[in-house]
Amino acid sequence: MSAPRLELRQLRKRFDGLDVLADISLTVRPGEFVSILGPSGCGKSTIFKLLTGALQTDGGEVLFDGTPLEDGRRPFAFMPQRDALMPWRRIIDNTTLGLEVQGLSRSQAREKVAPLFAEFGLDGFERHYPAQLSGGMRQRAALLRTVVQQRDMLLLDEPFSALDALTRAGMQRWLQAMWERHRWTALLITHDVREAVFLSDRIYVLTERPARVLDEITVSLPHPRTDLASPEASAIEARLLQTLLNPQP
Structure with missing residues (x-):
C-alpha cells in the first residue's frame, strides 16, 4: 500500500470558544478518490479552509507527502460548491x-487551456459567457479551471449540490469517467450518500459538531460503477445511513 499523499493527524478547530473539529484524522493516498460525509454544519468545509490556508488550525498536524504543510505551501486545487465563474x-x-494568478500571461494560459475544451465537453463554447451555459456546463468549466492548474491534489466541496437531480447524476458519471482517465488524487466533501458510494474508494463519516471521524468505509466496488442497485452497493449505502442516523458514541 502506498504512503499517504495527504494525512491529517488529530486536527482541531474552534470558533469563539466553540469546538468545530475534534481530533480529525484521515489519509488520502496517491490516485485515490476519498469522500468526507457528514451532517450539514458539522464542519466538513472547515477542513478545506484549513487545507487551503483560509483558516489556521488550533491543533493537530497536516502532512503532505510525509512532510508538514508549511505556510505558503498549498499543493491543492480547490473547487467550491458554486462554480464561481466571473459573469x-x-x-x-x-x-x-x-x-x-500563478503568473502566466493571458495568451500563455489560453494556449494551455484550449486543447482541453473538447475533453471537458466545452468545445465551441470558449467565447460564451457563463450565463449562456447550462448548470452542468458551468460546473465542467469550473472543474477545468481547477485541474488545469496541475496541482498535486483536488479538493471538491459539494461541487454538484446546486444542480437538479438529473443534471447532478450526469455530472457524477462524467466526473467518474474523468477520474478514471486521469487518476487525480481527490478529496470530496458531500452530504449525498449515493454520490459518495458512486465516486469513492474510501469514505470517512463525521459526527455532528464537534466533528470526529465516526467511521471509515472502503468501497470495494469495481470502476466504472454503473449498478448502484447491486446488493454490494446497497449494503454500503445502508451502513452509511445507519451510521449517520444512529451514531454510536
Whole structure:
C-alpha cells in the first residue's frame, strides 16, 4: 500500500470558544478518490479552509507527502460548491484564471487551456459567457479551471449540490469517467450518500459538531460503477445511513 499523499493527524478547530473539529484524522493516498460525509454544519468545509490556508488550525498536524504543510505551501486545487465563474469573463478566460494568478500571461494560459475544451465537453463554447451555459456546463468549466492548474491534489466541496437531480447524476458519471482517465488524487466533501458510494474508494463519516471521524468505509466496488442497485452497493449505502442516523458514541 502506498504512503499517504495527504494525512491529517488529530486536527482541531474552534470558533469563539466553540469546538468545530475534534481530533480529525484521515489519509488520502496517491490516485485515490476519498469522500468526507457528514451532517450539514458539522464542519466538513472547515477542513478545506484549513487545507487551503483560509483558516489556521488550533491543533493537530497536516502532512503532505510525509512532510508538514508549511505556510505558503498549498499543493491543492480547490473547487467550491458554486462554480464561481466571473459573469463578465468569457468561458475561455474564466478557465485560465488560476493560471493567470500563478503568473502566466493571458495568451500563455489560453494556449494551455484550449486543447482541453473538447475533453471537458466545452468545445465551441470558449467565447460564451457563463450565463449562456447550462448548470452542468458551468460546473465542467469550473472543474477545468481547477485541474488545469496541475496541482498535486483536488479538493471538491459539494461541487454538484446546486444542480437538479438529473443534471447532478450526469455530472457524477462524467466526473467518474474523468477520474478514471486521469487518476487525480481527490478529496470530496458531500452530504449525498449515493454520490459518495458512486465516486469513492474510501469514505470517512463525521459526527455532528464537534466533528470526529465516526467511521471509515472502503468501497470495494469495481470502476466504472454503473449498478448502484447491486446488493454490494446497497449494503454500503445502508451502513452509511445507519451510521449517520444512529451514531454510536
